[in-house]
Amino acid sequence: MLASIKSNHFQYESKKLAMNYFRVAIVLFGAQLLMGLIAAIQFLYPSFLFEVFDFNVARMVHINALVVWLLYAMIGSVYLLLPDETGIETVGIKLGKLAFWVLTAAVAVVVLVYIFVQVGPGNEATIWLINEGREYIEAPRWADIGIVVVVLIFYYNVFATYMKGNKTGIVTVLVADLFALAGLYLCGMFFTDNISMDQYWWWWVIHLWVEATWEVFVGTIAGYGLLRILGAKREIVEMWLWIEVLMLFGSGILGLGHHYFWIGTPEYWWEIGALFSALEPVPLVAMFVHVLYDWGKEQGHAEAGQQGHAVNNTPAMAWIAINAFGNFLGAGIWGFFHTLPQVNIYTHGTQFTAAHGHLAFFGAYATILIGMMYLGIQGAHGIKKLTMTFKTKMAIGLIVFGVLGMTVSLTVAGYEQVLVERADLGGGWDAYFIAQELPWYLQAQGWRLTMGLVTFTGFLFLVADLLTIGKTEAAREGEVQAATA
């Protein structure tokens, strides 16, 4: 990706900016994984880095880095697809570039403060300057306000471009979805000293992001990806997109109830949460079928001038296909497992939740956003047909195997917690620690660490591939052209 700055085939500044967002995303992805490894070691050896870099800090940076890198890659994807869909350069692109640098500087400061100021009082100054204490979105308030300003600039860019350029179905959905996505962030910004109220609104950000607005977002970029990679028919892609929007919002919004079972909210949430969240996998199945259907249908119709088959970017296509499976498995299946209150009363907050969290975030978001990075590289180097290298395959194999391995290990650990800590010992304070010390739990944690190392090795292949594939593939294509000329 670094090389792509120099050999830039992009006509549009918007796409160059997209690549900058992708670069920061990958760096943060690496930081996320390193923090995960530290936290995983601490599960097995609790004295590891004790009082130097404690578990709570490693865990916090792990999941905040996750959210931030996914958001970076999402913004990158929008800047990448906007000129193609609207047919024009992004409006206000200079402002967009400025916003990128401001945001990146702010993220760097926030992360450094997390790392250097690990302990402190829980007062107003801490909330403003150090850490807001809301899981996944811990940024202090000064950064919160900064993020809102930067996002407003981004939204202005998208909206103004939409108003001026072509209004395709994909961008129409995108414009509406981004409005909701950005607006929801505000729900996680104010302070209340009532923990039930705090959790009530905090879930508006977390749940309504990952189970409503982000899912719709993924629908739009999957649609765009299929159009570019397969030459899929726009009518088919967009028709499904609208159906999915309807279904995702239909189930996802009230599905919020599955987080309101035990936090002090009224009991009618049991029924509402159970019914609507159980419906949530339906659109995920539809999306899964949609991607494979389109793929199968369009596959045979190679465009003139293309040899063999119609896939013109195999790494991106592979990651999009993995996304379809991963979203279905991680969010749909692993989510459904624990979404009924009758089950959740036992599984709530166990490693089972972590198993679902890992596979869902990875399957639904990390995968397709990596795919978008490969689409970016293809454009940056003007490559007609980007094919997988050895490194692409190693990255896919190891990352997917590693994350699946971690998920299975955590599921086993969660199963042990449910049986021993919850069912057998009644879920008290002592029960928690007894269950954590039994061999089944520790073995599962050992396997999670091992599979985490596999994932990290895959990540190293991914970085190596992203840095080199553009150049090598462009050179290969040049040779083929020279030979046929």
Ligand code: HEM
């Ligand atoms: C891509 C979409 C999804 C992502 C990224 C995701 C991620 C997560 C994460 C990270 C948590 C843990 C939150 C915490 O720290 O407390 C969680 C909790 C939960 N998720 Fe999902 N999820 C997704 C979709 C779903 C779906 C579709 C369902 C249901 C069918 C579901 C059911 C649940 C439930 C019931 C909990 C609460 C677990 C507990 O009580 O400990 N999720 N999800």
Ligand code: HEM
């Ligand atoms: C090197 C690989 C990784 C390791 C070793 C690792 C390890 C960990 C650990 C130890 C925790 C804390 C769990 C707890 O508090 O009980 C955690 C939480 C989490 N990680 Fe990872 N992780 C890795 C990769 C990933 C990836 C690739 C994703 C998603 C794309 C991810 C998403 C999450 C989420 C969402 C949570 C919060 C889960 C919850 O509280 O329910 N991690 N991870």
Ligand SMILES: [Fe+2]
């Ligand atoms: Fe949820």
